[in-house]
Every structure is written in structure tokens, then in C-alpha cells.
Amino acid sequence: MFWGSRKTINMNYFPDEVLEHVFDFITSHKDRNSVSLVCKSWYKIEKYSRQRVFLGNCYSISPERLIARFPGLKSLTLKGKPHFADFNLVPDDWGGFLYPWIKAMGKSRIGLEELKLKRMVVSDESLELLSKSFPNFKSLVLVSCEGFTTDGLAAIAANCRFLRELDLQENEVEDHRGHWLSCFPESCTSLVSLNFACLKGEINLASLERLVTRSPNLKSLRLNRAVPFDTLQRLLIRAPQLVDLGTGSYVNDPSSEAYKKFKAAIQSCNSIRSLSGFLEVAPRCMSAIYPICENLTFLNLSYAAGLQSNELTKLIQHCRKLQRLWILDCIGDKGLGVVASACKELQELRVFPSDPFDAGNAAVTEEGLVLVSAGCPKLNSLLYFCQRMTNAALITVAKNCTNFIRFRLCILDPIKPDPVTNQPLDEGFGAIVRSCKGLKRLSLSGLLTDQVFYYIGMYAKKLEMLSIAFAGDSDKGMLYVLNGCKKLRKLEIRDCPFGDAALLEDMGKYETMRSLWMSTCEVTLGACKMLAKKMPNLNIEIINENEQTESNLDDNQKVDKMYLYRTLVGHREDAPEFVWLL
Amino acid sequence: METERELNLEATELRLGLPGTSDESAKNTTHRSNKRALPEQPVSANMATTSKNCDQETAPHTKAQVVGWPPIRSYRKNSLQPKKSEAEMSGIYVKVSMDGAPYLRKIDLKVFKGYPELIKALEDMFKFKAGEYSEREGYNGSEFVPTYEDKDGDWMLVGDVPWEMFTGCCKKLRIMKGSDARGLGCVV
Numbered sequence: 228m229f230w231g232s233r234k235t236i237n238m239n240y241f242p243d244e245v246l247e248h249v250f251d252f253i254t255s256h257k258d259r260n261s262v263s264l265v266c267k268s269w270y271k272i273e274k275y276s277r278q279r280v281f282l283g284n285c286y287s288i289s290p291e292r293l294i295a296r297f298p299g300l301k302s303l304t305l306k307g308k309p310h311f312a313d314f315n316l317v318p319d320d321w322g323g324f325l326y327p328w329i330k331a332m333g334k335s336r337i338g339l340e341e342l343k344l345k346r347m348v349v350s351d352e353s354l355e356l357l358s359k360s361f362p363n364f365k366s367l368v369l370v371s372c373e374g375f376t377t378d379g380l381a382a383i384a385a386n387c388r389f390l391r392e393l394d395l396q397e398n399e400v401e402d403h404r405g406h407w408l409s410c411f412p413e414s415c416t417s418l419v420s421l422n423f424a425c426l427k428g429e430i431n432l433a434s435l436e437r438l439v440t441r442s443p444n445l446k447s448l449r450l451n452r453a454v455p456f457d458t459l460q461r462l463l464i465r466a467p468q469l470v471d472l473g474t475g476s477y478v479n480d481p482s483s484e485a486y487k488k489f490k491a492a493i494q495s496c497n498s499i500r501s502l503s504g505f506l507e508v509a510p511r512c513m514s515a516i517y518p519i520c521e522n523l524t525f526l527n528l529s530y531a532a533g534l535q536s537n538e539l540t541k542l543i544q545h546c547r548k549l550q551r552l553w554i555l556d557c558i559g560d561k562g563l564g565v566v567a568s569a570c571k572e573l574q575e576l577r578v579f580p581s582d583p584f585d586a587g588n589a590a591v592t593e594e595g596l597v598l599v600s601a602g603c604p605k606l607n608s609l610l611y612f613c614q615r616m617t618n619a620a621l622i623t624v625a626k627n628c629t630n631f632i633r634f635r636l637c638i639l640d641p642i643k644p645d646p647v648t649n650q651p652l653d654e655g656f657g658a659i660v661r662s663c664k665g666l667k668r669l670s671l672s673g674l675l676t677d678q679v680f681y682y683i684g685m686y687a688k689k690l691e692m693l694s695i696a697f698a699g700d701s702d703k704g705m706l707y708v709l710n711g712c713k714k715l716r717k718l719e720i721r722d723c724p725f726g727d728a729a730l731l732e733d734m735g736k737y738e739t740m741r742s743l744w745m746s747t748c749e750v751t752l753g754a755c756k757m758l759a760k761k762m763p764n765l766n767i768e769i770i771n772e773n774e775q776t777e778s779n780l781d782d783n784q785k786v787d788k789m790y791l792y793r794t795l796v797g798h799r800e801d802a803p804e805f806v807w808l809l
Numbered sequence: 810m811e812t813e814r815e816l817n818l819e820a821t822e823l824r825l826g827l828p829g830t831s832d833e834s835a836k837n838t839t840h841r842s843n844k845r846a847l848p849e850q851p852v853s854a855n856m857a858t859t860s861k862n863c864d865q866e867t868a869p870h871t872k873a874q875v876v877g878w879p880p881i882r883s884y885r886k887n888s889l890q891p892k893k894s895e896a897e898m899s900g901i902y903v904k905v906s907m908d909g910a911p912y913l914r915k916i917d918l919k920v921f922k923g924y925p926e927l928i929k930a931l932e933d934m935f936k937f938k939a940g941e942y943s944e945r946e947g948y949n950g951s952e953f954v955p956t957y958e959d960k961d962g963d964w965m966l967v968g969d970v971p972w973e974m975f976t977g978c979c980k981k982l983r984i985m986k987g988s989d990a991r992g993l994g995c996v997v
Contacts (some may be wrong), residue, residue, distance in 0.1 A: 313880070314876075314877035371882065398884070478971055507971070530888055580881070581889065612879060641875070641879075670880075694880075696880075722875075
């Protein structure tokens with residue numbers, strides 16, 4: 228506007244600082260990636276101003292190259308092992324080590340402040356190095372990681388002077404018995420979020436109370452099983468400002484003094500919006516929670532094995548504003564009906580099995596899901612473990628809820644047909660993908676033929692992640708998906724009859740995706756070798772646990788586990804013996 | 810590979826039920842691995858009813874699992890039922906001794922729903938009376954007192970901790986003579 232004339236605006240005269248300021252408002256990773264592609268000067272400015280980086284696969288780039296690319300890095304998210312590692316399909320030492328990243332960033336002048344890790348191997352050594360290398364370090368979030376002990380946590384507590392967040396979610400931590408909490412110095416008053424629910428050992432309760440007392444900004448506190456009821460009550464008195472609470476052990480006698488004090492304490496916690504824990508629970512004590520239920524937006528009772536359906540529903544009836552509910556299947560279909568009538572704001576539902584190995588016992592069926600879909604029109608994210616599912620039910624769900632972004636259905640018997648019609652569930656899932664145009668993530672189960680993949684390829688245009696098990700008839704199934712799902716980023720397949728023809732038909736496709744996992748399929752070693760030869764930007768890994776050497780297997784043999792991913796840095800150097808990099 | 814898969818799948822619950830002919834969707838059996846050879850009949854419906862009967866005799870078979878299925882994180886699996894999957898199959902058997910009795914007995918803690926049932930069973934088994942339990946005084950007015958050794962090796966009075974916690978940590982039971990049991994919280 229103030230240039231006046233019709234000359235083309237030369238962006239080189241536009242001050243860098245202004246561009247930088249504008250870029251500050253661009254926060255999504257995708258958008259920032261696009262910005263850096265516009266021209267050289269935008270690339271440069273974006274490069275130096277980028278603070279947050281997300282790496283969905285830690286082997287897609289090396290630490291050194293990342294540091295060179297984004298020297299202003301402050302916040303890093305790293306994911307390590309492939310998703311199926313969650314289900315024991317990937318051997319322990321496969322990889323995903325944190326240490327090299329900390330070492331490289333520590334040596335450089337990166338001022339790391341936040342680190343979020345998922346499925347990585349985190350050693351105590353790396354935690355200690357982390358705690359000493361970055362004076363402004365503020366936030367550590369570990370999800371499904373392993374390899375560390377409470378000693379590593381002690382280093383973080385002791386050395387990170389400005390720590391705001393320590394969030395441990397579902398990690399396997401070796402517990403050396405609770406002195407780590409005492410390592411937070413008296414001068415540490417900056418904590419905003421503390422989650423140690425996954426720790427199995429004892430906790431120094433006095434240290435915990437002192438820590439909470441001197442943390443006025445504490446908003447999120449999730450305790451482990453070792454924290455008893457009366458400590459919980461005292462903590463609530465010290466931290467009535469909590470927004471997110473995870474109880475530890477929730478066992479007490481309703482007639483006791485401690486219980487009465489708890490009831491009084493929780494009344495003043497009117498900021499609590501998120502509630503979880505109940506790792507050990509006395510059902511008769513649940514009524515103390517009712518006063519805060521009306522404000523809850525997130526309720527996670529998926530570890531509360533001691534609560535029966537009627538106790539669950541009594542509680543949930545008070546939760547009128549609930550947006551996310553994680554629950555065990557002992558709630559039953561009827562219980563889900565109560566959810567449907569009470570929780571009109573529900574967006575996310577996860578129903579976990581309380582008895583995973585006894586398919587006949589799963590207490591929820593297609594009925595519960597239909598009820599929820601009818602009562603909760605805002606539902607957009609589902610994880611549902613059930614005993615059975617019908618096409619009719621899925622078609623109804625698809626009609627009721629067109630907003631699904633994530634739809635994960637797990638029928639405990641993985642190849643079970645529709646029990647009413649005996650048909651595969653192709654039509655049911657077909658209805659879901661046809662109706663939910665924004666679907667980004669889908670997990671299938673039940674008896675399924677190539678037809679379901681035909682539907683997915685045809686309709687699931689926004690699909691980014693697909694998980695398939697025990698499904699399909701032929702290569703056509705996989706090809707429908709690879710050809711049709713233009714936005715596909717992650718594809719994971721186990722126990723399906725997809726083979727070389729499907730794998731090799733469109734090799735370039737894999738460069739548009741983050742990764743492909745195929746295990747117990749029909750893919751041969753020869754095909755994997757050919758793919759590796761033709762596509763230098765892909766790492767093809769064969770995970771072979773049978774103690775055979777590469778020379779023993781001939782090219783016609785089927786490969787047990789193959790994991791391929793795009794990468795800028797070629798073969799990784801930390802692969803164990805049983806991983807062959809082709 | 811085919812044979813391995815065949816074996817694996819045969820060992821799973823999926824295979825239980827009636828063998829039989831499959832319906833139309835079994836066309837491409839040659840393409841598929843053996844999992845497709847499973848019948849299209851309402852096997853699962855039968856399984857739901859017969860599995861309960863089968864359970865007792867063939868419990869180990871029905872519990873055999875496909876690796877990585879159902880897709881639940883190990884952390885969650887371990888947290889929910891740290892002992893349950895073993896217990897489902899084998900029960901929680903602990904030795905029971907009684908002071909003065911010539912030999913020990915064994916009971917399955919899993920079959921009891923709580924302390925009253927357990928105490929009654931012990932009383933019946935060893936022909937004694939445990940007396941009235943209270944948190945403050947332990948077992949009052951009895952000659953014999955039920956105690957147990959926990960996983961730390963300490964001898965504890967039966968009844969103080971929640972039932973689930975007890976079954977998880979009880980290593981063995983001992984019915985002590987009342988006079989020896991003083992000092993275990995029985996006194997006031």
C-alpha cells in the first residue's frame with residue numbers, strides 16, 4: 228500500500244525482522260515447512276527463527292543435520308520405534324536411542340528447552356547429560372519410553388533449575404525407590420506439571436508434600452499407586468488450583484476422618500477439569516468425587532479395574548460437560564447408554580478391555596457403540612475394544628457421526644465376521660469411510676476382504692494412518708490403498724496376504740510416506756532387496772529374530788518383519804545384529 | 810513360513826469351534842494364508858457359549874494368544890492384570906500351616922472374594938475358630954490367629970490390607986497360636 232506505484236514489490240527490501248515477526252504467528256509445522264520453500268530469503272529467515280521441530284521418525288535425519296538446519300531450536304519432539312512396538316512386535320534393542328541427540332545438541336549451542344519423546348530408548352546417562360547441558364531446560368515429556376531408572380529422574384530434578392514440566396506417561400521405569408523427588412532443590416518453585424503415575428515404587432511422601440507446597444503454579448499433578456489417600460487429601464489442600472488431577476491409590480473407609488477431610492478438600496478444587504488415576508480404588512469412596520464432576524472435560528478411568536458398571540455410570544451421570552472419556556469395557560452396553568444420555572459434549576471415547584485374552588468376556592458389543600453414536604453427535608475420535616461388531620451397527624454409526632477423525636475398532640477375535648449375517652465387515656467400514664470425509668486415522672479388525680480396501684482407496688481421501696491385521700485376500704487390497712489414499716503417511720500391516728507385487732508396484736509412493744510396516748505377510752527378501760536398490764532415499768530394515776544370517780536366506784524366502792521409512796541420511800549406524808539394513 | 814503360521818494360528822482361540830465348509834467369501838483360499846480357512850459359520854456365536862464350558866478343561870489352550878493381539882500397550886496389559894492372566898489359568902495357590910498340625914495344606918486364594926470367605930474356609934479346613942476381627946484389636950477372643958508372609962518376608966495379620974492387595978502379596982499362610990500372635994496388632 229505505501230509503495231504507491233505499480234512496480235512489483237521486491238521482497239528483498241522487506242526487512243527481515245518484519246518477516247520474522249510475521250512467521251512467529253505461523254505455528255503449524257506443515258505451514259512453516261511450506262514457508263521455507265517460498266524463496267531463499269524466506270528459507271533463511273524461517274530457518275533461524277524456527278524454534279519448534281517435530282520428527283516423526285528419529286532416523287529420518289541425523290542430530291548434526293538437524294542442528295545445522297535449525298540452529299535456533301528450542302523445542303524438539305522425537306518418535307523412535309514403529310507403532311507396532313507397542314504390541315511387542317519389535318524386539319527391545321531395535322533402536323531409537325536418545326543419547327546421540329543429547330550429545331550432539333549439548334556440544335552445539337542449541338538452547339534446548341523442551342523435549343518430547345515417544346517410543347524412544349532413554350538411558351539414565353542421557354537424562355543426566357540432558358540435565359547438565361541445557362540451563363534453560365523447562366519441559367520433559369516421555370511417552371512409552373524405556374531404558375531409564377529413577378536415578379535419571381533424580382538428575383533431572385536436581386539439575387534443571389527452571390523445570391516446569393515433568394510428564395511421564397506409560398513408561399517402563401526401573402524403580403530404585405523414591406529418592407528422586409527429594410532431589411528437587413528447595414529453590415525449585417517453577418513446577419507447573421508433574422506426572423509420575425507410571426512409577427511403580429515408593430515415593431517419599433513428605434518430599435512430595437513439600438514440593439507441591441512450594442509450587443504455586445502447579446496445574447497438573449498425577450500421582451502413582453504408592454501415594455495413599457490421606458496424602459492425596461493433604462496435597463489437595465495445598466494445591467486447590469489444580470486443573471488436572473491423577474489420584475494414586477484411592478482406597479479408604481467412607482466413615483474415616485481422612486475421608487471426611489478429603490470431601491472437604493476436594494470441594495475447593497473447582498478448577499479441576501481433568502481427572503485420572505484410581506489405580507487402586509474403593510468403590511464406596513467414589514461419591515466424594517461427585518462435586519467436581521460437573522466441570523470435568525476429561526475423565527480417565529481406564530486403570531480403575533475395581534469399579535463396576537453401576538458405580539461407573541453413577542459417576543458419569545454427573546459429568547455433563549465431558550469431552551473425553553477413557554473407560555474399561557466393564558461399563559457394558561447399558562453403561563454406554565448412560566454415557567450417551569449424559570455426555571452430550573463427548574468428542575473422544577476410548578473403551579479398553581478389562582480382560583484382553585478372553586474374547587468371550589468383553590462386556591461391550593456393537594450395541595454400546597450405536598448408543599453412543601446416537602447420543603453424542605460431536606464424537607470424532609474412537610478407540611473401541613469389543614466382543615463383536617455388525618455391518619448394520621457400523622452403518623448406523625456412520626450415519627449418526629460424520630465427524631470422525633480417528634476411528635479405531637478392535638474386535639477381540641481378529642477375524643470375526645458379522646455375527647448376525649456371517650458376512651465380512653467390509654460394508655460397515657465402507658460406510659464409515661464414505662461418511663466421514665475428514666477421517667485421518669483408521670484401524671480395522673474383524674473378517675475383511677479386499678473389498679474394504681477398495682472402499683478405503685475410493686473414499687478415505689484424507690487418511691493419514693492405517694492399521695491392518697488379518698485382513699484382505701490378495702495384493703489388490705494393498706494396491707487399492709496405496710493408489711487411492713493420497714495423504715497416506717503411515718501404513719502398518721500384519722498377517723495379511725499382501726506380497727511382492729503390491730510392495731513393488733509404486734515404489735515412489737513410499738517417499739511420500741513416513742513409514743511402512745509389514746510383518747507376517749507374503750513379501751520376499753528378494754523384493755525388499757530390489758526396493759532398497761531402486762530407492763536410495765528409503766531405509767529398508769528386515770527384522771529377523773531367527774538367528775539366521777543374511778547368506779542363509781535366499782531371495783524367495785518370505786520376510787518375517789519389514790520396516791521401511793524415508794530418510795535423508797541413509798543407513799543408521801546403531802542397528803543391532805538382528806536388523807538387516809538392505 | 811506357511812506351516813509356522815498354520816501352527817501358530819491353530820494354537821490360538823480363533824481355531825476353536827466347529828470345523829466346516831466356508832461360504833462364498835472363501836474364494837481365493839490359495840492366495841490367503843491359513844487364517845482364511847477358518848469357517849464362515851457362526852463359530853464365534855458358538856464359541857461364546859461353549860467357551861465357558863471349555864474353559865475349565867482346556868483353559869491353557871483357550872488362553873494361548875497371537876503375539877501382539879489384541880493391540881494393547883504392554884504397560885497397560887501389565888498394569889491391569891499383573892497376576893490375573895496367570896491366575897486365570899493356575900490360581901493363586903499358597904501353603905497353609907497351622908501350629909501343631911502334622912502337615913501343611915494348600916489353598917487357592919483366587920476362589921475367595923474376600924476375607925470372610927477365606928477365614929471360613931481356613932476354619933473349616935483346620936477345625937478352629939478365628940474369633941472376631943477388628944482393625945484395632947485383630948482377632949479377639951480366639952485361640953488361633955491367621956497370619957501371612959508378604960512379599961517382603963514379613964509376617965502380617967490377615968485382614969489389615971485390602972483384599973486385592975493381600976492376594977497379590979501373600980506368599981504363605983500360617984495359623985498361629987493365639988499366645989504367639991500377641992504383638993501383631995492384637996493387643997490394646
